[in-house]
Amino acid sequence: MLILCDIGNTSYHFLDSKGDYKKDVNSFDPSNIKEKIYYICVNPKVKIVLESLNNWIDLTNKVDISNYYETMGVDRIFACESIQNGVIIDAGSAITVDVVKDGVFEGGFIYPGVRAMGESYKRISSALDYEFNFSLHLDKLPKNSQDSISYGYLKLLYNEVISYDMPIYLTGGDAKEFAKIFPNAEVDELLLFKGMKKVMQTL
Amino acid sequence: MLILCDIGNTSYHFLDSKGDYKKDVNSFDPSNIKEKIYYICVNPKVKIVLESLNNWIDLTNKVDISNYYETMGVDRIFACESIQNGVIIDAGSAITVDVVKDGVFEGGFIYPGVRAMGESYKRISSALDYEFNFSLHLDKLPKNSQDSISYGYLKLLYNEVISYDMPIYLTGGDAKEFAKIFPNAEVDELLLFKGMKKVMQTL
Numbered sequence: 270m271l272i273l274c275d276i277g278n279t280s281y282h283f284l285d286s287k288g289d290y291k292k293d294v295n296s297f298d299p300s301n302i303k304e305k306i307y308y309i310c311v312n313p314k315v316k317i318v319l320e321s322l323n324n325w326i327d328l329t330n331k332v333d334i335s336n337y338y339e340t341m342g343v344d345r346i347f348a349c350e351s352i353q354n355g356v357i358i359d360a361g362s363a364i365t366v367d368v369v370k371d372g373v374f375e376g377g378f379i380y381p382g383v384r385a386m387g388e389s390y391k392r393i394s395s396a397l398d399y400e401f402n403f404s405l406h407l408d409k410l411p412k413n414s415q416d417s418i419s420y421g422y423l424k425l426l427y428n429e430v431i432s433y434d435m436p437i438y439l440t441g442g443d444a445k446e447f448a449k450i451f452p453n454a455e456v457d458e459l460l461l462f463k464g465m466k467k468v469m470q471t472l
Numbered sequence: 473m474l475i476l477c478d479i480g481n482t483s484y485h486f487l488d489s490k491g492d493y494k495k496d497v498n499s500f501d502p503s504n505i506k507e508k509i510y511y512i513c514v515n516p517k518v519k520i521v522l523e524s525l526n527n528w529i530d531l532t533n534k535v536d537i538s539n540y541y542e543t544m545g546v547d548r549i550f551a552c553e554s555i556q557n558g559v560i561i562d563a564g565s566a567i568t569v570d571v572v573k574d575g576v577f578e579g580g581f582i583y584p585g586v587r588a589m590g591e592s593y594k595r596i597s598s599a600l601d602y603e604f605n606f607s608l609h610l611d612k613l614p615k616n617s618q619d620s621i622s623y624g625y626l627k628l629l630y631n632e633v634i635s636y637d638m639p640i641y642l643t644g645g646d647a648k649e650f651a652k653i654f655p656n657a658e659v660d661e662l663l664l665f666k667g668m669k670k671v672m673q674t675l
Binding site (some may be wrong): 278311313337338340341342362363364366368374375376377378379380381382385386388389390392393394395396397409410411412413414416417418420421422424425426428429432 | 481514516540541543544545565566567569571577578579580581582583584585588589591592593595596597598599600612613614615616617619620621623624625627628629631632635
């Protein structure tokens, strides 16, 4: 039975024969699992803990890094490995947007996730303390406060992603929210696991 | 001698016969000034203090608000009053972007300022703790961490602003930084004061 795990800044995301599930990074103890687990991890603290556990096997160095860049998050790399052509939006605590053309990483960028961006507005002024409106009209400049911050966050991302004119893959904890502004995107919360399986096949 | 003051979330910005200067909102005591001062203020705490001072005269209600919207920051309104056609980027603790066509407000949006956005990335992960690169190449997807967050912040704003195809006016404390990515913009740190003077002429 193969167990895969993708560890981000906020949670462990597992995939096993029963399906996928998440555990909080702050409360989950990885030494409780005795089976062999293949993982990738962007969380510096968890990384140190896992290196001391023999049944946790890091897939990071199994990818040819020459197509990517040194400080690029391993989650982004494995997401890119899963597709041949398209733009991947991984909407987690950060939103990473990466472009792959003919199987080659073309570059990408990082944007704050929903919670981080919401807190950012809120900290500037209590007058900007609103939830984002994902049902916003993207073709019209707003004339109210909630839509003014929603447009600033969502429309600007939309413009850039649409400009690539490529298939859009949405993954990460907020994928379904962002599907509202990218209705043609393919939502695939297991995209990184596909990348991990693909890389493991080449070993 | 006319004294004008625009009060934001972080500072009092004065204009008098000698020029313009700023005072920190946390340390400046407005009751120390005895001359008559015409002001606008978006800072809720300062607003309450100024209402009790007879020589501080609020210009907020001197504008026909029907062109704008109820919760719109008065600084944005007065910036819009200063021009007939164009897009105004006010780069302060928040970045407000407003479009005026034939003297009429068309709508606008709000984006986090440099400090707020930087802190937002940093709080997501220490791996994203970089200064923004305002000399970034905007026509190429990045392949390094600093440019990945800089692109996320700056290119997305650039796309949207450029799409209006209108003259660009840059104001606010970070106007000069943003002039690097909007080289054709007119930088005018006194733009709001122009709006204030224009409104006072109609009284």
